[in-house]
Amino acid sequence: MAIPLINSVVSWFLKKRIHDMELFMKHPQELQNNLLMDMIRFARSTEVGKKYGFTDIKSYRDFADRVPIGDYSDVQDDIERSKKGENNILWPTPIKWFAMSSGTTSSRSKFIPVSKESLEDCHYAASKDLLCMYLNNNPDSKLFRGKGLRLGGSKKLDKIAGTSAGDLSSILIDNMPFWADYSSTPGNDIALLSDWETKMPAIVQETINEKVTSLAGVPSWMMVLLNNVLETTGKENILEVWPDMEVFFHGGVSFDPYIDQYKKLLPSDSIKYYETYNASEGFFAIQDSNDNKDLLLMLDYGIFYEFIPMKIYGTPDEKIITLDQVEVGENYAIVITTNAGLWRYKVGDTVRFTTTAPYHIKVTGRTKHHINVFGEELIIENAEAALKVAMQNVPCSIKDYTVAPVFMQGKEKGAHEWMIEFEQKPADLKQFTQALDQELQQVNSDYEAKRAHNITLTELKIHEAQPDLFYNWLKEKDKLGGQHKIPRLSNSRDYMEELLRIQSQV
Numbered sequence: 310m311a312i313p314l315i316n317s318v319v320s321w322f323l324k325k326r327i328h329d330m331e332l333f334m335k336h337p338q339e340l341q342n343n344l345l346m347d348m349i350r351f352a353r354s355t356e357v358g359k360k361y362g363f364t365d366i367k368s369y370r371d372f373a374d375r376v377p378i379g380d381y382s383d384v385q386d387d388i389e390r391s392k393k394g395e396n397n398i399l400w401p402t403p404i405k406w407f408a409m410s411s412g413t414t415s416s417r418s419k420f421i422p423v424s425k426e427s428l429e430d431c432h433y434a435a436s437k438d439l440l441c442m443y444l445n446n447n448p449d450s451k452l453f454r455g456k457g458l459r460l461g462g463s464k465k466l467d468k469i470a471g472t473s474a475g476d477l478s479s480i481l482i483d484n485m486p487f488w489a490d491y492s493s494t495p496g497n498d499i500a501l502l503s504d505w506e507t508k509m510p511a512i513v514q515e516t517i518n519e520k521v522t523s524l525a526g527v528p529s530w531m532m533v534l535l536n537n538v539l540e541t542t543g544k545e546n547i548l549e550v551w552p553d554m555e556v557f558f559h560g561g562v563s564f565d566p567y568i569d570q571y572k573k574l575l576p577s578d579s580i581k582y583y584e585t586y587n588a589s590e591g592f593f594a595i596q597d598s599n600d601n602k603d604l605l606l607m608l609d610y611g612i613f614y615e616f617i618p619m620k621i622y623g624t625p626d627e628k629i630i631t632l633d634q635v636e637v638g639e640n641y642a643i644v645i646t647t648n649a650g651l652w653r654y655k656v657g658d659t660v661r662f663t664t665t666a667p668y669h670i671k672v673t674g675r676t677k678h679h680i681n682v683f684g685e686e687l688i689i690e691n692a693e694a695a696l697k698v699a700m701q702n703v704p705c706s707i708k709d710y711t712v713a714p715v716f717m718q719g720k721e722k723g724a725h726e727w728m729i730e731f732e733q734k735p736a737d738l739k740q741f742t743q744a745l746d747q748e749l750q751q752v753n754s755d756y757e758a759k760r761a762h763n764i765t766l767t768e769l770k771i772h773e774a775q776p777d778l779f780y781n782w783l784k785e786k787d788k789l790g791g792q793h794k795i796p797r798l799s800n801s802r803d804y805m806e807e808l809l810r811i812q813s814q815v
Contacts, residue, residue, distance in 0.1 A: 399650025
């Protein structure tokens with residue numbers, strides 16, 4: 310397909326789509342309410358629709374009164390039935406794909422349903438919108454004079470039922486239209502390889518001689534790939550390999566820890582960085598300007614939004630509000646209803662609104678403590694479960710602990726750094742470290758994936774805290790007392806650096 314023809318088609322679509330987005334920006338709540346009622350009518354004959362009387366729901370208030378708020382544990386049994394080939398449970402059309410995400414206490418991985426509607430009207434629509442916004446902001450772009458390097462996951466097939474499960478990225482790659490495949494690299498055969506030790510050099514070999522103009526992927530994984538590209542080619546930076554590079558579309562984890570590293574890999578002020586907010590449950594928001602990193606909440610992707618103010622989250626006063634009730638600067642937990650059959654589902658993410666006309670957000674974290682610097686989404690439940698088994702296997706007891714990330718530096722991989730104050734020390738700290746690392750991989754499949762072959766994360770490291778280190782740290786911060794707790798998991802190194810400083814002074 311000739312470049313002028315591609316540009317003409319893209320230009321036509323861009324103008325049409327920008328007009329559509331202007332409409333949902335002007336009438337956000339009206340559009341959201343219409344979308345919700347359409348989904349309720351469409352799903353009225355499903356098991357969920359019959360259970361909650363969708364036929365009689367005439368308004369949002371009816372919906373909120375009848376359908377309870379829930380999380381993965383509330384729909385897990387229905388999803389397992391869907392995975393085995395049963396239809397019309399959560400959504401009318403057959404669910405053929407399941408996006409694997411971080412697990413809960415009852416399962417190592419969550420399997421999020423992906424319907425044909427969510428695939429086309431949400432995930433693929435978002436990919437097109439992302440290009441629209443970028444090209445609208447950069448009319449002189451030469452993006453389509455080369456290819457986009459995509460870095461996704463691997464697909465696993467449930468051969469018994471004929472459904473497939475894997476990383477969302479691999480589901481998208483496996484089903485993408487021809488025009489997207491034409492402009493992307495590597496090809497599907499390599500993009501969907503499951504073994505990263507094989508996949509990484511294969512991607513390098515296929516792409517280093519291509520004309521790559523854009524990157525798309527999770528920052529931590531992409532950094533590993535780019536360092537491999539430099540090692541293979543012997544070049545000093547990525548622009549020596551791909552001089553036409555102009556943009557990195559990224560998402561999945563915070564980009565803040567990686568900015569300086571990417572500026573070294575791509576040493577040009579003309580390189581653009583565009584953030585996306587997409588999850589297994591849906592594509593939620595897109596950066597819509599070159600310089601402002603706030604994300605535009607997309608309201609016409611088949612997702613109805615509700616929010617829980619974090620000030621009252623999990624309290625007896627907890628309440629649910631709709632989009633028209635949110636306030637700038639407040640932190641909210643997201644609740645979604647989707648065109649894949651998730652009804653009033655708590656995603657577990659928190660956001661803060663920066664504007665409400667239109668609605669722009671910043672992702673602020675998770676409703677639970679976690680580490681998600683490398684896409685591992687390690688939560689406290691994972692850490693506690695792994696510690697319990699490790700202490701049984703290598704006898705010891707723990708008084709306090711906290712965990713921080715070790716950020717990637719140059720070609721150095723990331724890791725998790727633990728500060729542990731033992732009540733009873735293990736006979737062999739190295740053996741305990743290995744046991745804990747292994748157990749974390751057992752309870753969290755995303756951590757296991759990042760640890761595989763040390764591709765992104767190396768084995769965790771443990772500092773043995775001096776007696777009363779945490780007590781002295783809280784005392785220094787004037788936070789002694791029962792209401793002040795040790796932060797177990799953090800996405801920053803602030804706590805760890807403070808503890809290491811105190812420890813070094815003794």
